[in-house]
Amino acid sequence: MNTNFADTTKKLGFGLMRLPKLPEDKTKIDVEQVKEMVDLFLDAGCTYFDTAYVYDGGASEAAAKEALIDRHDRESFTIATKLNAWLGKPDEASAKKQLETSLERTGARYIDFYLLHALQLNNKTIYEDYGLWDFVREQKKKGLIKHWGFSFHATPEMLDELLTKYDDAEFVQLQINYADWENENIASRRCYEVARKHGKEIVVMEPVKGGMLATPPPKIQELFKKELPDASFASWAIRYVASMEGIITVLSGMSDLEQMKDNLSYMKDFQPLTAREQELIAEAQRIIAESDTVPCTACEYCKPGCPVNIAIPGVIRAVNEWRVYQNKAQADRRYMFSTQGSGLAKDCIACGQCEGACPQSLPIISLMREAAGLFD
Ligand code: SF4
Ligand code: SF4
Structure with missing residues (x-):
């Protein structure tokens, strides 16, 4: 039609x-x-x-x-x-x-x-x-x-x-x-x-x-x-x-x-x-195309099922701010703000729930590891 x-x-x-x-x-x-x-x-x-x-x-x-x-x-x-x-x-x-x-x-x-x-x-x-x-x-x-x-x-x-x-x-x-x-x-x-x-x-x-x-x-x-x-x-x-x-x-x-x-x-x-x-x-x-950002849209579909309550899109945003702008202070602030009242990236138990829910098919577990290395 x-x-x-x-x-x-x-x-x-x-x-x-x-x-x-x-x-x-x-x-x-x-x-x-x-x-x-x-x-x-x-x-x-x-x-x-x-x-x-x-x-x-x-x-x-x-x-x-x-x-x-x-x-x-x-x-x-x-x-x-x-x-x-x-x-x-x-x-x-x-x-x-x-x-x-x-x-x-x-x-x-x-x-x-x-x-x-x-x-x-x-x-x-x-x-x-x-x-x-x-x-x-x-x-x-x-x-x-x-x-x-x-x-x-x-x-x-x-x-x-x-x-x-x-x-x-x-x-x-x-x-x-x-x-x-x-x-x-x-x-x-x-x-x-x-x-x-x-x-x-x-x-x-x-x-x-x-x-x-x-x-x-x-x-x-x-x-x-x-x-x-x-x-x-x-x-x-x-x-x-x-x-x-x-x-x-x-x-x-x-x-x-x-x-x-x-x-x-x-x-x-x-x-x-x-x-x-x-x-x-x-x-x-x-x-x-020449840069290396994570294509997260902040739709939050990954979030409700996370057993350790990680604010996944906020954590990814902090990773992106680091990758694109290479400004650690700004990325640290973003991470702190995003994880207030939530689990930290290092708390990820790699259960994979979020990866199944993510419409962008992002490798969230490895991104949590990257974030833990940068910010926790
Ligand atoms: S893999 Fe990690 S971030 Fe994803 S839902 Fe499980 S604990 Fe949360
Ligand atoms: S489901 Fe995927 S695209 Fe949506 S907020 Fe989570 S990581 Fe980002």
């Missing part, structure tokens, strides 16, 4: 995965700030909001209700949420119940874009065994879902197989950014090409690679600043993916009002990259 969302949707989507937290209580979402972000976003003509059943233990969906759904005309925006059949190991009935819970938490009455969440090699059979592909079709017939698709973190071959088997999926959500375009694990380019071959439009996730491209390596910063001194580094990353054909919207997981303002400054009246800007992105890709 071919769709036509790309022509009708503004290219900036509001990802509700990393919402701001209250300064006095980092476990709670700062809903008042989210309200301001939502209002600015809608005022700019943007409409696509993206949450998930599992984000922030349900607090993201609840914040969407309070900041968006209870305050704005239901027809003035679209909301996406996701069914996750593997995190927390739900049985079939509880997996199916997630839609009902999402509808209750958000108060949205219907979900515009409903996704089977984070399909990857080690969980695709669960979605099949639980009959979830038929489940979303049935919910669409009932009117509880307007459109359905899936988010995806695996090989182009598996994407091809899924889009052949479930060819009525209306869209796919893929991880695409300039750093991962040719990355062998993530294979952004090849996955994009497979989706387009099947005539699918794409929602882009991780355009700034979990925040890493907001502060790219110094050589890339220099390159971009020389060309556009006032443009943020994130703007290059977001405009890069938004310039591609068949993109419904580019999700930016904005964490404060400043990020929202920055994103809107170039996405409200989006201009695709010029040929010259595309050349500079190609140069940035060459610089990244």
Whole structure:
């Protein structure tokens, strides 16, 4: 089935995965700030909001209700949420119940874009065994879902197989950014090409690679600043993916009002990259290909099952800061901050749980060893 969302949707989507937290209580979402972000976003003509059943233990969906759904005309925006059949190991009935819970938490009455969440090699059979592909079709017939698709973190071959088997999926959500375009694990380019071959439009996730491209390596910063001194580094990353054909919207997981303002400054009246800007992105890709960063997106799928409670993405971020910037003091600070209240890298017992859950197939055990050697 071919769709036509790309022509009708503004290219900036509001990802509700990393919402701001209250300064006095980092476990709670700062809903008042989210309200301001939502209002600015809608005022700019943007409409696509993206949450998930599992984000922030349900607090993201609840914040969407309070900041968006209870305050704005239901027809003035679209909301996406996701069914996750593997995190927390739900049985079939509880997996199916997630839609009902999402509808209750958000108060949205219907979900515009409903996704089977984070399909990857080690969980695709669960979605099949639980009959979830038929489940979303049935919910669409009932009117509880307007459109359905899936988010995806695996090989182009598996994407091809899924889009052949479930060819009525209306869209796919893929991880695409300039750093991962040719990355062998993530294979952004090849996955994009497979989706387009099947005539699918794409929602882009991780355009700034979990925040890493907001502060790219110094050589890339220099390159971009020389060309556009006032443009943020994130703007290059977001405009890069938004310039591609068949993109419904580019999700930016904005964490404060400043990020929202920055994103809107170039996405409200989006201009695709010029040929010259595309050349500079190609140069940035060459610089990244020659460096040695760990492609962790901070999705945190590895974290909940760690028996010694290691803040794995934070530890990897510290390793990356060391590898890219070679600034030990800064990397030490990052490590200390990331491991507050959690296990240390040296506590890793090499159980392998995290490696099975990681959509990027990262060698987490050896990274924990590297971090222990650097920081513990
Ligand atoms: S391998 Fe180490 S980091 Fe990974 S889940 Fe097990 S203990 Fe935690
Ligand atoms: S190590 Fe893998 S699962 Fe964990 S946060 Fe990074 S990308 Fe996600």
